Amino acid sequence: MAASTAASASASVCTTAFGGSSPNALPWRSCCHACPPPPDPCLPVAGHGIDGFRGRLSVRHAWSARWPKSAWPPMLTWIEPRGLAISLCVLGLPLGTGLSLAMDAFGSRGSGHWRDRPLAAWLVHAGSWGLCYVLAVALLQRGALALATTLTLQWVVQRSHQAKCQSLKEPFLLQDFEYFLDAIRHPRLYLPFFGIGLALGASLAALVAVSVFIILEPWLLDHLSLSSMAQLLSGLAVGPALALVLGLRQLPAATLVPCRDHDQLGLWSCFWAYARFPRSPIDTTQAPALLRQPPSPVAQDSLPHLVIVQGESFFDPRPWYNRIPRNVLTHWDRLSEQSITHGFLKVPAWGANTIRSETAFLCGLNEDALGMHRFNPYRQLARQPVPSLASACARMGYRTLVLHPYPGGFYQRDKVMPRLGFQAFEDIESFRHCRRDGPFIADAELARRVAQALDDPDPRPLMVFVITMESHGPFLLEPAPDPLRWLTADASRPEDVTHELDIYLHHLANTDAMLGTLSETLARQSRPGLLCAYGDHVPILSPSYRWHGEPEGTTPFMLWSNRPGTTPLRESPSDLSQLAEALLDAADWQATTFATGSLGHSLYRHCKEPL
Structure with missing residues (x-):
C-alpha cells in the first residue's frame, strides 16, 4: 500500500517548476521520497520581498529540486540564489569600474593621452559609471545583467565616438546624445558610419545575452525585501557618489575645443565639463551691424x-x-x-x-x-x-x-x-x-x-x-x-x-x-x-x-x-x-x-x- 502510494506520488503532476496544474504538465520526479516538492512559483511566497505572483518558467527551482543544497559539497554551499544574487551585484561594481576605465583609456581618440589626465577626471569617470551601474541594478534586479548592460551602452557611445572622430574629426559630445533618436528616424544618415553590420550584430548579441541573463541569473526581489534591497543599493552607491563629488570639485573647465577637452579629460569627464559650462543666450550685439539694423x-x-x-x-x-x-x-x-x-x-x-x-x-x-x-x-x-x-x-x-x-x-x-x-x-x-x-x-x-x-x-x-x-x-x-x-x-x-x-x-x-x-x-x-x-x-x-x-x-x-x-x-x-x-x-x-x-x-x- 505504501509502495503504491509512493509510486502514485512520484507520478503526480508537477505544479511547481512548470507553472500550474495542467493535465499536460510534466510529472515531478524526486531523487528520493524524502525530498519535498519545491514551492509553487505561481502562488504568493512570504519572505521573498514583494508578495505576488511569479508565474514564469524557473530553471533555478528545477535545479534546486533535483540537487538539494544538503547534497552539495561543503565548499559549494555558499553558491545559493540569494548569495549569488548579492555577490554578483557587489563584485560587479569594482570589476565594471576597472573595465570602464580601461575602455576609455585605450579605446578612445588619442589613447596615449590618458597618462596626462588629472586625478579628478578619473574620479568623475569612476563615480559616473558606478552610479549608472547602481541604477541599472535597481532597474534590472540582476548584477551580472546590469554590468553587461552598462558596459555595452558605454561601448555603443565609444563606438559612436570613434566613428565621429574618423568621419567628422571631432569627438562625441554631450550634445550628440540626441542624435541617437535621429539615427532611428533617419538611419541612412547615421548607421553607415557606425557600421550597419556591427549595429545588427551587436543588437542580436545583446538580445541573446539579455535572454540568457534573465533565465539563469537570480532576481534580487526573489531573495531580498524592499528595505534590504534599498540598503544594498545605498551601500553600493556611496563610493561612486563620493568619487563623483570629489572629482567634480577639481575638474578643469571645458575649453570648447572638443579634441583638446577629450584628450585632457576623457569621455565621461568631458560630458560633465560640457554639462557644467554656462549656457547664456546668444549675444546678438556681435552680429554684423547691417543685419541688426537694415x-x-x-x-x-x-x-x-x-x-x-x-x-x-x-x-x-x-x-x-x-x-x-x-x-x-x-x-x-x-x-x-x-x-x-x-x-x-x-x-x-x-x-x-x-x-x-x-x-x-x-x-x-x-x-x-x-x-x-x-x-x-x-x-x-x-x-x-x-x-x-x-x-x-x-x-x-x-x-x-x-x-x-x-x-x-x-x-x-x-x-x-x-x-x-x-x-x-x-x-x-x-x-x-x-x-x-x-x-x-x-x-x-x-x-x-x-x-x-x-x-x-x-x-x-x-x-x-x-x-x-x-x-x-x-x-x-x-x-x-x-x-x-x-x-x-x-x-x-x-x-x-x-x-x-x-x-x-x-x-x-x-x-x-x-x-x-x-x-x-x-x-x-x-x-x-x-x-x-x-x-x-x-x-x-x-x-x-x-x-x-x-x-x-x-x-x-x-x-x-x-x-x-x-x-x-x-x-x-x-x-x-x-x-x-x-x-x-x-x-x-x-x-x-x-x-x-x-x-x-x-x-x-x-x-x-x-x-
Whole structure:
C-alpha cells in the first residue's frame, strides 16, 4: 500500500517548476521520497520581498529540486540564489569600474593621452559609471545583467565616438546624445558610419545575452525585501557618489575645443565639463551691424533678387587630387571668372553639422560669438530670436523663402527658419513627386523651383536660400557606376575609393549644372540679381582620405551678378560668418550702380555707421 502510494506520488503532476496544474504538465520526479516538492512559483511566497505572483518558467527551482543544497559539497554551499544574487551585484561594481576605465583609456581618440589626465577626471569617470551601474541594478534586479548592460551602452557611445572622430574629426559630445533618436528616424544618415553590420550584430548579441541573463541569473526581489534591497543599493552607491563629488570639485573647465577637452579629460569627464559650462543666450550685439539694423525699404524696384545656394558637401576636389577632370566644375569656373568676388572660406564644420554653417552664414556669428551653442545652434535659435540675413531682407521689402528637400523637423528647421525671418519654408513635402538622383532630391529640381519663384508676379524682390541634399553621403551605399563617369580606370587606386569618388563627382557635377541653370535664369530677369554660392563643408570620403590624404577643409564661394561690370568688393570674406555682410555690400553697390542711388547710399550709411 505504501509502495503504491509512493509510486502514485512520484507520478503526480508537477505544479511547481512548470507553472500550474495542467493535465499536460510534466510529472515531478524526486531523487528520493524524502525530498519535498519545491514551492509553487505561481502562488504568493512570504519572505521573498514583494508578495505576488511569479508565474514564469524557473530553471533555478528545477535545479534546486533535483540537487538539494544538503547534497552539495561543503565548499559549494555558499553558491545559493540569494548569495549569488548579492555577490554578483557587489563584485560587479569594482570589476565594471576597472573595465570602464580601461575602455576609455585605450579605446578612445588619442589613447596615449590618458597618462596626462588629472586625478579628478578619473574620479568623475569612476563615480559616473558606478552610479549608472547602481541604477541599472535597481532597474534590472540582476548584477551580472546590469554590468553587461552598462558596459555595452558605454561601448555603443565609444563606438559612436570613434566613428565621429574618423568621419567628422571631432569627438562625441554631450550634445550628440540626441542624435541617437535621429539615427532611428533617419538611419541612412547615421548607421553607415557606425557600421550597419556591427549595429545588427551587436543588437542580436545583446538580445541573446539579455535572454540568457534573465533565465539563469537570480532576481534580487526573489531573495531580498524592499528595505534590504534599498540598503544594498545605498551601500553600493556611496563610493561612486563620493568619487563623483570629489572629482567634480577639481575638474578643469571645458575649453570648447572638443579634441583638446577629450584628450585632457576623457569621455565621461568631458560630458560633465560640457554639462557644467554656462549656457547664456546668444549675444546678438556681435552680429554684423547691417543685419541688426537694415536700411528702410526704399526704392524697392531697384533691389536685386538674391539667390543663395548652400551646396551640400560642395568643395573643389581638383587641387586635392589632380587626376580629377577639370570640367567637373565647368559652370563654377565660368561664374567665378565673371564674379564680383570668389575664393575659399573657413567653415565651422567638417563632413556634417550643416546647421553650424547655416548659422554662420545667416546670422553672421562665428564660433566664439556662439559659445556653447556652437555645436548645435538651432537648439537655441528655436527659442531665441537673433538678427539674420533673412530678417534684414524682410524688413527691406523682400519676400523670403527657404528650400530644403528633406523633412522640416530635422534639426528643428521648421521652427528655426520662421524665427530667422523666412516667410515661407518648403521642405520635402513640396518635393514629394520630384525626381531623385541617388537617394535624395536632384539639385536640378531645386533650380526649377527657384525659377518658378523668380517668375512669380509678386512685385517684391525675392531672397531665396537653397539648401541642397543631392550630394549627401554615404556614397558607398549607391551602386558602383559601370562604366565610370568621371574617373579613369587606375589599378593603383583601391576599388572602394574609385567607387565613392566617382559617385561624389557625379553629384558634384550636378550641383555645378544647377548653378549654371540659376545664372541663366537670373540673366533673363529684368530686375538685377545676385547669385551667392558656397559649400557647407567638405564631404565624408573616408576611404579616399585614408588613401590620398585629407583636404584643407575650406570650401569655395562666389558672388555673381547678372549685371556685368559690377564693381568688385573692396574686401573679400575669408570666413563664412562674413559672407552675408559681403552679399548685402554687393547688393549695395548693385543698387547704387543700376538705380537712382538712394538705396545704395542708405545701405552704405547703415553698414558703415557705428551703432
